[in-house]
Amino acid sequence: MLISDTFSIKINILIVRIINNKLNALFWKKKENDSWELPSQTMSYNQNFKFVCKSILSEIVNNKSLQEFNFRSAGYFINEKTVEFNYLCLSKKFKYSFIYNDKLKDITWVNSEKVAKFNLLADTLNKNFEFIRFFILNNPEHIFYLIKNEFTLTELQDAFLSLDLENKQFTEKRNFRKWLFQKSKLKNFIEETDKIRKGQHRPAKIFRSV
Numbered sequence: 001m002l003i004s005d006t007f008s009i010k011i012n013i014l015i016v017r018i019i020n021n022k023l024n025a026l027f028w029k030k031k032e033n034d035s036w037e038l039p040s041q042t043m044s045y046n047q048n049f050k051f052v053c054k055s056i057l058s059e060i061v062n063n064k065s066l067q068e069f070n071f072r073s074a075g076y077f078i079n080e081k082t083v084e085f086n087y088l089c090l091s092k093k094f095k096y097s098f099i100y101n102d103k104l105k106d107i108t109w110v111n112s113e114k115v116a117k118f119n120l121l122a123d124t125l126n127k128n129f130e131f132i133r134f135f136i137l138n139n140p141e142h143i144f145y146l147i148k149n150e151f152t153l154t155e156l157q158d159a160f161l162s163l164d165l166e167n168k169q170f171t172e173k174r175n176f177r178k179w180l181f182q183k184s185k186l187k188n189f190i191e192e193t194d195k196i197r198k199g200q201h202r203p204a205k206i207f208r209s210v
Contacts (some may be wrong), residue, residue, distance in 0.1 A: 009043040010084045011052045014074055016132055017096060017109065018146045021162040023129050024109040026098075027118065028060065031105045036118045038086075049073075053087050060098045060107060068093045074131050086128065088135070090145045092209065133163050141189065144209040152197055152204040153177060156190070184210075 015026040027036045041056045043049075053071045061069075074086040098107055108118070112129065115122045136142050140160070147159045153176075160170040169179040183189045188210035195206035 006081065007078075008082050010040055010079075010082050011043055011049065011056065012038040012040045012084055012086045013053055013056050013071075014038065014086055014088045014128055014132075015057075015096075016088070016146060018159050018162050019109055019111075021158050022111040022113070023132060023146070023162060024111045025125065025128060026060075026107060027110050027120070028107045029105045030103055032103075034105065036108070036110070036120060040084075049085065049087065053089070057089060059101055059104065061094070062099055065091075065094055072135075074128065086131075088132075090142075092144050092149070133165065136160075136163055137165055137167075140183075141209075150193065150195070150206050150208050152206060153180070154204065156180075156207070 017024050017026075026039065028039050029036050039056045039060065041052055043052050050071060054066055054069075057066060057069060069089050069091045072088045072090060074088045076083060076085040078084075100107070110118055110120065110125070112122070112126065115125055132146075136146075143156070143159055147156070151159075157170065157173065157176045160176075169175050180190070184191075190207045191210050193206045193208055196203040197206055
């Protein structure tokens with residue numbers, strides 16, 4: 001895409017995780033502007049989208065981990081004379097440990113309840129989260145991009161429920177587990193590990209995505 005004299009192009013990356021049963025997006029604060037925003041960068045004439053996404057990500061992720069990510073277009077909007085493109089960062093392997101460089105002041109996870117605290121536009125964040133919901137609803141396997149590598153069946157169900165997906169296969173425990181094992185039987189979806197997790201109730205088996 002060419003950048004004209006009229007518009008500049010800005011790339012925002014969406015790094016999202018389900019944390020404590022809430023959908024969160026990563027925001028950063030740079031030293032020069034002291035405001036919270038999605039990790040972003042202005043696109044130059046001779047660059048492509050993937051290159052810019054990796055360039056942004058390299059500011060908070062070790063270079064060895066960059067190859068574990070792929071990127072998916074998540075829409076765009078026009079902000080005065082800037083066209084902003086959102087790209088979703090996807091990785092099932094990355095453990096989400098971040099690095100800081102000398103340009104960054106801080107990074108944090110933000111969910112819908114924290115919008116006011118960080119002086120963010122609720123509408124913008126909610127539209128991004130709505131995209132994530134459709135992303136998961138269209139292909140439930142995408143949930144594994146948002147959660148830790150190993151989980152109990154209850155934790156997996158809670159992850160779906162945290163997205164407010166209005167579907168009985170997610171809201172009712174019996175239906176969820178029936179759907180889950182049917183899906184795993186037809187197509188590799190999850191598999192049982194040899195681990196268990198002890199808690200207040202009986203030990204729970206640990207699963208992972210296939």
